[in-house]
Each structure stands twice: as structure tokens, then as C-alpha cells.
Amino acid sequence: MGTTQLESVPEPKYWHLKTVLSEALDSEFSVGEILPNERDLAARFGVARATLRQALEQLELEGRLQRRRGVGTTVAPPRVGVAVGTRQHAWPGAAGDAWQPVDSAQAVPPAAVVAALETGADEAVHTVRRSRMSHGQQVATELLYVPAASVPGLTAIDAPSGAARARAVLRELQHLLLEGEDRAVELGSARADDARALDRLPGSPVLVVTTRFLAQGRTAVLSVATYRADTCRLTFGDSAGVEIHHDPQQRAS
Amino acid sequence: MGTTQLESVPEPKYWHLKTVLSEALDSEFSVGEILPNERDLAARFGVARATLRQALEQLELEGRLQRRRGVGTTVAPPRVGVAVGTRQHAWPGAAGDAWQPVDSAQAVPPAAVVAALETGADEAVHTVRRSRMSHGQQVATELLYVPAASVPGLTAIDAPSGAARARAVLRELQHLLLEGEDRAVELGSARADDARALDRLPGSPVLVVTTRFLAQGRTAVLSVATYRADTCRLTFGDSAGVEIHHDPQQRAS
DNA sequence: GAGTGGTCTAGACCACTTC
């Protein structure tokens, strides 16, 4: 008889800890409730604080917990579904879109953006910063790159500064005929300014949605939107979105 | 004269380190190249190994680095664009889709899946496991939940076991008329089995794509696909996808 | 067996929020 391969792959402590905490969150805590502090929790489970933190970090990544410096760790509400790419064939700023213009400027975009815009390196580009709220919370920031050629009617009078300038750029966009759009989603980490806007620490995980709007056979607008990965579930398509929460990957029995 | 508020917000060491390393990757290393080991790197920068690792973890999260236990840390190639949701109105398993059937079984799905399927808790559900390759690398695993009602023609003879059974389920699906689909993307962490399939460690960040396929006014299939977040950029829409690499969020000058 | 990244410890101090 061979040795029964028991625990040939012992799981790490933080992994087991995460499982235990996850089950405790289901059964013993309710949304918004404050957990014991990290030092107490670590002592209770007989591990170093760093190990406990590794488990908490994973749970926060999965949207189960929310941690705030100086305050504590709370049980997070289920992720909010945020619609992306509904109302196909609508320009940014079209009536009723979920974004709020914040600011605008004229700038020389980074090389990668120039390549995607297929403009010359020296062509003037307007940037528009927008933000998006959902359920009373800031969930995303966006930076639009608009080549001057896409908004030929824009004048200095239309676009004084700040939010007014942003609105003027968006208004001019509506004159173009939208021919299509391209979208990509990837994982990123929040830059310092985005982190501030999203009330997160720099480096926290974000979902970066890059959208290219096409008109007249060119890229007329490039949008780079940064969503909080901990609190957002991006939904695509016609209806309200799939409603599987908490553990979409849970194993079938 | 007031004190010039210099370094009122001193950035953490690991953050600065990440920036320095990131620039070094751009200028001094090429894709596939092996970095010095963590102990040497930490010594070179005068920090503890844990601090260095914090920086490396971020860079790996952003898809800049790839680390493998027992081997070393290498410079990662740019993320591969993986098409999701092209060929709208095609069932899983339709001709030419990117997935490869692996296995199939009949199971009682978790409660959250039952809710999304809108089936009774006791209704029989087939599961189909598939995997997806891209550029010679495994990029995703998928678990399909197919209520028995969606594949009425399926018989035990059609579905012996394993991959053959999976193909039989998919084949039966094609008889239905697809009426629409719903899709959601969120951040998750790899479960142990998914991690093994994707050649990652348990807990590594993944993009979870949940798709609900509608037919006859009900959810006919539910798909939960798990993509490697470090190497994948999910693309949506008509054309090949937006091609901004490395730092899509970089600030305009 | 040598070398790599992954886990873990037991401390310390800092930045921030709240009272």
C-alpha cells in the first residue's frame, strides 16, 4: 500500500486564513460592519501581522473588504454593476451619459496615444478629464484625447477653461458621425492622481478601459477610463448585466 | 517666507523603486531578459527584500514582469489582445471559436449560479470545462453551466465522458436560437485549480468574464471565464482592438 | 546541491482619522 498523499501540497497560511475569514464574513458579519483591528486579528489566529495582511489584501482585491487608514477594515457591499458600452454609437458627452466633465486642456499626448490616434506627433490634441459616480461613490476617472481635427468648430471663445471648456469640446464632438468603436479592458494600478480622485492609495488595482471612437475612417477620440477594481463590475451588452456576486468562480459540487 | 512645502507627501520607497525599475526596464532590458535575483536587487537599491518584492509585485500586476519560482524574474512581453464578444450571436462551440473543450460533467451548481440561470435548485445542469490558448500560451479557463433544458437532444450515448461529452453538449447547443447575451468583467483571484491550469500561483489576479446567453426568453447557458490578468488585454468590438501598450495611463505633458 | 522566488516572523516607525 502506497503512502496516501495527504497534504503533499500544504496550502500557505495566508491562503487558509483567507478562506476562514471569507466564511466568517458570510456567516457572522453584515455589510458595513467593522472587523477587529489587524493586530488583534493576527493574535487571534496566531500568525504574524504581515501574514494576516496578506489574507486581507486578497479579500480586498476580491471586493469583500474595504480598508481605510486611520479608520479600520469594514465589510464591503457587493460590487456595483457599471454599464460600459451600452448606447453603442454615441459620442462621449451625448445626452444622458454617465460622465461628468471636470476639466480640459490642450496637450501633447504620450507617444503611445499618438500612435493609437494615428495623428502626427506635432498635431494639437485636446484632453478632457471626466469623472463618473455610481451609487453616490466615485467609481471612475477618464481622460479623453481629442485631436483638433475632430472638433474643427471649436474656438477660444467656446472654450474658456475648466469644465466649461470640457463641455465645449464634447459639444463639438456631437457634430461628427460616429462610425464605430473599439474597446479593450485590462488590469492596471492607479497612478497617484487617479488614486486621489478615486479615494484609493496609489497602486491600487484598477480596470483600465481604453476606447477608440472612429469617424471619417480615423480615430476621432481616444478614451482611457480608470475604474476602481475593488468596487466595480463592468457590464456590457443590452440588458442590466449578469448578477452573480461574491464568488462567481465557486466550484460546482 | 513660508517653508516651501517640499516632500510634504514623501512617496513610499517601494513606489519610487517601482518607478526606477520601470524606467530601467524600458531602457536597459529587452523582452525575455532575466533580471538579477531579488536578494541582489534589494542589496543594490539598499532596501529590504520585502520592500523590493512590493515593487516587483506591482510591476508583475501591470504585466511588465514575469516571475517564476525556482527560475527567476524576466521581462514580460506586451500583453496579448484577446478578443471577447466578437462574433456576437454565436453559441459557445460554434465553428471557429477560440476555445477547446476539455471535460464535462453533470453537477449541482452553486446557489449564485442557480439564481442567474433562473432554474429550479433541483434542475439538472451540465458543466463544460474549456480552455483557451493564445500565442502558444494558456490564457484562460472557462466553466459553462448548461441547464438540461437547453440541450434536450443530449443522450447518454452522445455523451460518454471527458472531452467527447463536452463536444456533445456544445453540439446540441447549436440547435437553439441565440437571442442575446449579457456580459460582465470583474477582477478576481485565481482559485487553486484555475491557477494550476493557467500556470500561476493560487490567488494571482485574474479577469473574470461572466456571460449569460439568452434563448427562449431564459438563460440558456452561463459562462464563467477566467483570464490571466497579467498577460491579457480583453478586446471588445468589431476591429482588432486598441493598441496602447505599457502605460495607457501615462500623463500628457 | 545550488539558486531562485514564495512564505513567515517579530518587531519598529509612520500617516492618517477620530475623539
Next chain:
DNA sequence: AAGTGGTCTAGACCACTCC
């Protein structure tokens, strides 16, 4: 001032890969 999470250290040992 007290209490929280965030950063950082200097070690140790383990799991894995490769020679």
C-alpha cells in the same frame, strides 16, 4: 492622545527548477 492601517526591516525557512 489614542487607535487604525501602511511601510519597512533583517532575518529564517520552504518549494521549486535546473544542473
